[in-house]
Amino acid sequence: MSGSKAQSDGGLTALVMQCAFAVMAGQKTITISATGKRSAGFPRGELLSIGTDGSHNYAVCPVKVMAWIHARASKPSNHQAMQP
Numbered sequence: 536m537s538g539s540k541a542q543s544d545g546g547l548t549a550l551v552m553q554c555a556f557a558v559m560a561g562q563k564t565i566t567i568s569a570t571g572k573r574s575a576g577f578p579r580g581e582l583l584s585i586g587t588d589g590s591h592n593y594a595v596c597p598v599k600v601m602a603w604i605h606a607r608a609s610k611p612s613n614h615q616a617m618q619p
Contacts, residue, residue, distance in 0.1 A: 547604055554597035564594040578603055
């Protein structure tokens with residue numbers, strides 16, 4: 536996978552892989568570190584800690600995260616909707 540692809544999807548590919556591996560291993564949660572506000576509709580999780588840099592560490596359900604990513608990827612973008 537090229538570096539530009541990893542940057543163009545905002546890290547979603549890595550997040551999907553982390554979730555998929557967790558589901559295959561039977562893990563009920565994954566740990567996600569985020570700075571700033573959660574994206575709209577992102578699954579709620581248990582707040583584990585707040586870093587000195589303001590990052591928040593959450594335990595979230597990997598299945599719910601994959602469902603959120605799927606819902607976002609399934610929506611047509613404005614560019615796609617405008618094409619004939």
